[in-house]
Amino acid sequence: MSIKDIIKQDPQGMIAKAYLFAEKAHKGQKRKSGEPYFVHPLATANILLDWKLDNATIVAGLLHDTVEDTGITITDIKKEFGDEIAFLVDGMTKLGTIKYRGVENKAENMRKMILALSQDLRVVFIKLADRLHNMRTLAALPPAKQKRIALETDEIYASLAYRLGMQNVTGELQDLAFLYLNPKEYQWLLSTTKEQYEKRLAYLEKIKPELNALLEKNGIIPIQIDFRAKRYGSLYKKLLRHDMDIGKVYDLVAMRIIVGTISECYAVMGILHEQWPPLPGRIKDYIAMPKPNAYRSLHTTLIGPEEKIIEFQIKTKEMHEENEHGVAAHWIYKQNTSGKKVSGKVAAEDIAWVQQLQSWQEHFSGKQIDPDDFMNAMKIDFFKERIFAITPRGDAIDLPAGATPVDFAYHIHSEIGDACAGAKINGTLVQLDHELQSGDLVEIIMQKGKRPSEAWLQFVKTTVARDHIRASMRAKNKLIASIAPFTHAELKIATEDRVGLIKDVSTTIAQNHMNIMAFHVDDSKGSRFPISKVQIQSIDKSKIEKLILKLRRIKGIKEISYKLI
Numbered sequence: 001m002s003i004k005d006i007i008k009q010d011p012q013g014m015i016a017k018a019y020l021f022a023e024k025a026h027k028g029q030k031r032k033s034g035e036p037y038f039v040h041p042l043a044t045a046n047i048l049l050d051w052k053l054d055n056a057t058i059v060a061g062l063l064h065d066t067v068e069d070t071g072i073t074i075t076d077i078k079k080e081f082g083d084e085i086a087f088l089v090d091g092m093t094k095l096g097t098i099k100y101r102g103v104e105n106k107a108e109n110m111r112k113m114i115l116a117l118s119q120d121l122r123v124v125f126i127k128l129a130d131r132l133h134n135m136r137t138l139a140a141l142p143p144a145k146q147k148r149i150a151l152e153t154d155e156i157y158a159s160l161a162y163r164l165g166m167q168n169v170t171g172e173l174q175d176l177a178f179l180y181l182n183p184k185e186y187q188w189l190l191s192t193t194k195e196q197y198e199k200r201l202a203y204l205e206k207i208k209p210e211l212n213a214l215l216e217k218n219g220i221i222p223i224q225i226d227f228r229a230k231r232y233g234s235l236y237k238k239l240l241r242h243d244m245d246i247g248k249v250y251d252l253v254a255m256r257i258i259v260g261t262i263s264e265c266y267a268v269m270g271i272l273h274e275q276w277p278p279l280p281g282r283i284k285d286y287i288a289m290p291k292p293n294a295y296r297s298l299h300t301t302l303i304g305p306e307e308k309i310i311e312f313q314i315k316t317k318e319m320h321e322e323n324e325h326g327v328a329a330h331w332i333y334k335q336n337t338s339g340k341k342v343s344g345k346v347a348a349e350d351i352a353w354v355q356q357l358q359s360w361q362e363h364f365s366g367k368q369i370d371p372d373d374f375m376n377a378m379k380i381d382f383f384k385e386r387i388f389a390i391t392p393r394g395d396a397i398d399l400p401a402g403a404t405p406v407d408f409a410y411h412i413h414s415e416i417g418d419a420c421a422g423a424k425i426n427g428t429l430v431q432l433d434h435e436l437q438s439g440d441l442v443e444i445i446m447q448k449g450k451r452p453s454e455a456w457l458q459f460v461k462t463t464v465a466r467d468h469i470r471a472s473m474r475a476k477n478k479l480i481a482s483i484a485p486f487t488h489a490e491l492k493i494a495t496e497d498r499v500g501l502i503k504d505v506s507t508t509i510a511q512n513h514m515n516i517m518a519f520h521v522d523d524s525k526g527s528r529f530p531i532s533k534v535q536i537q538s539i540d541k542s543k544i545e546k547l548i549l550k551l552r553r554i555k556g557i558k559e560i561s562y563k564l565i
């Protein structure tokens with residue numbers, strides 16, 4: 001089944017309409033390979049169709065580059081195709097503005113940002129399909145670009161696909177990236193392992209009938225037995241850990257047994273262990289304890305016939321589907337169950353990827369999503385507390401929700417923050433207290449010699465910005481102090497005539513870390529409350545006021561005022 005078949009079946013449908021729309025929009029544009037540009041969105045849509053995603057996703061796949069690369073606007077898409085598709089296309093357009101430069105520790109940030117900007121997992125699927133086709137056709141690009149895209153694919157997109165449990169996509173993206181990142185090693189691997197692969201395959205083919213007979217004798221009819229060859233990308237990573245000794249890689253080609261039920265999985269493992277001795281430490285029960293990306297299967301490595309080592313992977317058909325397609329498989333599952341024909345409610349708690357999204361969410365923000373609401377789980381709204389704004393170079397800056405251009409500027413560099421005089425968001429001038437949104441492209445306008453304003457403290461959201469502004473204020477106050485007409489404060493204190501009162505006052509001042517420059521007591525007889533005048537070496541109003549509060553607590557103090565002198 002392809003997009004063209006669908007159009008033949010339903011020539012008036014949304015997919016047919018999107019096909020014509022995108023083909024027309026990209027008319028005259030060419031890919032680097034010389035092919036018409038439309039080949040790319042069409043291939044992307046076909047991949048999404050393969051993954052059995054819903055129609056809206058496939059339509060958005062066809063349209064995904066129209067807003068970024070042609071004169072079409074998001075408003076046009078909304079008018080022609082409605083809100084849902086416009087939302088998906090807009091998500092793809094936003095993702096198009098960010099670039100990964102392989103900066104250390106930025107990969108995780110970038111993965112989070114992709115999820116945050118996408119807001120809906122279907123946007124992530126379109127991005128993965130888009131990237132998969134671009135990787136399949138990467139040969140047409142200049143070498144420097146190939147390397148950058150391959151690195152981004154390996155560190156960001158393959159890893160995202162892995163976490164979404166999409167084993168096939170992960171493997172293909174890693175293999176393609178490996179080819180461009182390490183071309184020599186790739187060739188070496190190809191030539192040294194080809195024979196090994198063939199030998200392994202021939203061996204497994206040979207014992208397959210024996211295995212079938214063994215299972216049948218024990219009353220198990222497997223749904224399928226096949227071979228899983230290890231991908232070059234992951235094989236190379238494994239070889240690096242094993243001194244490049246291919247003899248130590250037992251799962252170069254693994255035997256895969258697919259059966260009907262979970263109890264049959266365990267039964268098969270028991271039968272195998274009885275027939276051939278298992279290698280210690282290599283029995284893995286990913287059914288009872290799935291991998292963090294929800295992968296489920298039983299693995300065991302045995303010493304098979306002719307004393308050769310074989311790895312077995314045993315799973316049910318459902319696990320197999322999930323392992324290959326990951327979250328996308330659940331998407332199909334949900335569509336089937338929410339459709340009119342199938343009855344019975346899906347217990348979303350039982351679905352591993354929902355749990356996985358929850359654990360991500362907890363990891364990133366400590367928030368809970370409602371596991372009962374499956375559609376909400378599809379929405380990536382667990383980054384509510386964070387936003388990701390983008391620099392003109394395409395780097396993402398991770399900020400708390402409500403952050404402003406001033407926060408953004410200080411996060412890039414304190415000097416940029418200090419000299420910040422204005423900001424443009426997506427090309428438009430805004431106020432410095434403007435609230436940034438995820439995906440905003442922010443450009444800071446600097447002015448030489450500009451100093452931060454105290455008013456910024458009213459709206460900044462990050463500690464980094466606040467600390468820098470305060471430090472700059474302190475430096476300014478010091479400067480003012482050094483040229484100010486005032487150097488001291490004089491306190492006027494009305495007191496009762498009490499023994500020890502002068503000592504109490506001077507102790508309190510000393511405890512507040514201030515120097516007394518002069519202490520004058522009015523000893524003229526007759527006044528009920530004599531006035532003392534104390535000069536202290538400070539003109540910091542807030543400190544003086546704090547001191548006065550404390551002085552007021554001393555017994556016998558009636559009234560205090562002060563002036564700067």
Ligand code: MN
Pocket residue numbers: 040064065130
């Ligand atoms: Mn594209």
